[in-house]
Amino acid sequence: MSQQTTPEVSVDVPGLDSYRGLPAKQQPTWPNPAAVQAASAELATQPPLVFAGEADQLRERLAAAARGEAFLLQGGDCAETFAAATADKIRDRVKTILQMAVVLTYGASMPVIKVGRMAGQFAKPRSSDTETRDGVTLPAYRGDLVNGYDFTPESRAVNPDRLLQGYHVSASTLNLIRAFTQGGFADLRQVHAWNQGFVSNAADRRYEALAAEIDRALRFMEACGVESSALTQTEFYVSHEALLLDYERPLVRIDSRTGLPYGTSGHMLWIGERTRDLDGAHVELLSKLRNPIAVKLGPTATVDDALRLIDKLDPEREPGRLTFITRMGAGKIRDALPPLLAGVREAGALPLWVTDPMHGNGITTATGYKTRRFDDVMDEVLGFFEAHREVGTFPGGLHIELTGDDVTECLGGSENIDEATLATRYESLCDPRLNHMQSLELAFQVAEELKKRN
Numbered sequence: 195m196s197q198q199t200t201p202e203v204s205v206d207v208p209g210l211d212s213y214r215g216l217p218a219k220q221q222p223t224w225p226n227p228a229a230v231q232a233a234s235a236e237l238a239t240q241p242p243l244v245f246a247g248e249a250d251q252l253r254e255r256l257a258a259a260a261r262g263e264a265f266l267l268q269g270g271d272c273a274e275t276f277a278a279a280t281a282d283k284i285r286d287r288v289k290t291i292l293q294m295a296v297v298l299t300y301g302a303s304m305p306v307i308k309v310g311r312m313a314g315q316f317a318k319p320r321s322s323d324t325e326t327r328d329g330v331t332l333p334a335y336r337g338d339l340v341n342g343y344d345f346t347p348e349s350r351a352v353n354p355d356r357l358l359q360g361y362h363v364s365a366s367t368l369n370l371i372r373a374f375t376q377g378g379f380a381d382l383r384q385v386h387a388w389n390q391g392f393v394s395n396a397a398d399r400r401y402e403a404l405a406a407e408i409d410r411a412l413r414f415m416e417a418c419g420v421e422s423s424a425l426t427q428t429e430f431y432v433s434h435e436a437l438l439l440d441y442e443r444p445l446v447r448i449d450s451r452t453g454l455p456y457g458t459s460g461h462m463l464w465i466g467e468r469t470r471d472l473d474g475a476h477v478e479l480l481s482k483l484r485n486p487i488a489v490k491l492g493p494t495a496t497v498d499d500a501l502r503l504i505d506k507l508d509p510e511r512e513p514g515r516l517t518f519i520t521r522m523g524a525g526k527i528r529d530a531l532p533p534l535l536a537g538v539r540e541a542g543a544l545p546l547w548v549t550d551p552m553h554g555n556g557i558t559t560a561t562g563y564k565t566r567r568f569d570d571v572m573d574e575v576l577g578f579f580e581a582h583r584e585v586g587t588f589p590g591g592l593h594i595e596l597t598g599d600d601v602t603e604c605l606g607g608s609e610n611i612d613e614a615t616l617a618t619r620y621e622s623l624c625d626p627r628l629n630h631m632q633s634l635e636l637a638f639q640v641a642e643e644l645k646k647r648n
C-alpha cells in the first residue's frame with residue numbers, strides 16, 4: 195500500500211446506480227429507511243479508506259498471479275467484530291499472514307501477494323433470516339455492520355448506526371495494518387520475532403528452522419551490500435465481501451486521475467456464492483467499479499456461469515481484474531473444477547484461479563458446533579492443484595478463514611483437535627477458522643505443492 199495518488203472526490207456517476215432496481219439478496223430489512231439513508235449520506239462524506247492507485251497496484255500484482263508469476267494469499271476472520279479490532283488481535287492476524295507468506299515465498303520461490311480479509315469483513319450472508327434457541331426466535335446475526343451477536347431482541351435488531359461504526363473500525367484497523375507493514379514490523383529480519391508469543395509446536399518448530407535459513411540468506415545479502423525496501427516493508431492489501439449495498443455504494447469515489455469509480459471500502463472486493471446472480475444488484479454494482487473483483491464459485495457453477503460473469507465483470511479480459519475463488523468441497527473439486535478451467539481457457543479468458551478450501555467443507559457436530567476438518571481443507575487444496583495440473587492452468591492462490599489466536603474451531607491438524615476440544619476455545623461468531631498453527635501447517639503443505647510445479 196505504498197503508492198500515493200491524486201485525491202478522489204465523491205460525485206454522482208451516470209449509470210452507477212443501475213443496480214438499485216435489481217434483486218439484492220442477503221440485505222437486512224431496515225426498519226427505518228430514513229435512518230439508513232441518513233447513515234449512507236454520512237458515509238458518502240467520509241474520506242476513502244483506500245486509494246485508487248493502491249487498487250491499481252494490486253490489480254497489477256494479481257495480473258502477475260494470473261500469468262503464473264505470483265501467488266495470492268488471502269486470509270482473515272470469517273466475520274470481523276468491532277470488539278475484536280484490538281491492536282493485539284490485528285497484530286497476531288497480520289503476523290500469521292506474514293509467516294504464511296514467508297513459508298510460501300521461500301518454498302515456491304515466487305512473490306506472494308498478501309491480502310487480508312480485514313478492515314471491512316463485517317457483513318455475513320446467512321442461510322436463514324432467523325435463529326431459534328430454546329423456543330425463542332430472533333433475527334439471525336448478519337455481522338457487526340448490521341446487528342449484534344448477543345441473543346437478545348435489542349442486540350439482534352438491525353441498526354443502521356452500525357454502518358458508520360463499521361467504517362470507523364475499518365479505518366483504525368487499516369491504520370494499524372499500514373503501520374505494521376510499512377513501519378518496520380514486516381522487516382524480514384523480524385522473521386523470528388513474528389513467531390514469538392505463539393505456543394511452541396510442530397509447525398512453529400518447522401517455521402523456526404526455515405526462519406534460520408532466511409536469516410543466513412539475509413546476512414549473506416547484507417555482507418554483499420544488497421539493500422532493498424522489499425526486505426524491510428511489505429505490500430499488504432485488504433479485502434472483504436461486498437455484501438451490504440448500503441455500505442458499499444456510499445464509499446464509491448471517483449478517481450480524479452481517470453474519472454473512474456472505485457469502491458474505496460477495500461482494495462479488492464468479492465461477490466459471494468449466494469449473491470453472484472448475473473442479473474442481481476451485486477454483480478451490477480461491482481461491474482461498474484475499477485477495483486480488482488473476485489467471485490466465489492461453488493460446486494454447481496457451470497462454464498456458462500463463469501463465462502457470463504467474465505463478460506459482465508471483465509469484458510476486456512484484463513488479467514488481474516477478475517479472480518475466481520472456487521469453494522467446491524473436498525469431495526467435489528476433482529470433478530467440478532477441471533471442466534470450468536478448461537471451458538474458461540478455451541474462451542480465451544485469463545482470470546486468476548484461487549482455492550477457498552473452507553466454505554465447501556463445513557460440518558456441524560452432534561453438539562451443535564459448526565466446524566471443518568483440517569484433512570478436508572487440505573484435501574480440497576490438493577484437489578485444486580491436481581485439477582490445474584490436469585488442465586494445464588495455474589493454481590494462483592489460497593483464500594482462507596484464519597486467526598492468529600490459538601482457537602479450537604477446526605478439527606484435526608497436528609494438535610489433533612477433536613470434537614470434545616472444540617468447546618475449549620471456540621470464538622468465531624459465524625464459521626470456524628484455522629488457528630495459528632493450522633494456518634502454518636497449511637502454508638507448508640501448499641509450499642510443497644508449489645515447489646512440485648517448479
Ligand SMILES: O=C[C@H](O)[C@H](O)COP(=O)(O)O
Nearest residue numbers: 272318319320321322624625
Ligand atoms: O461465511 C459464510 C456464511 O456466512 C456462513 O457459512 C453462513 O452460515 P449459516 O449457514 O450458518 O447461515
Ligand SMILES: C=C(OP(=O)(O)O)C(=O)O
Nearest residue numbers: 319466467468490521553
Ligand atoms: C460467505 C463466504 O463465502 P461463500 O460466499 O463462498 O459462501 C465467505 O467467504 O465469508
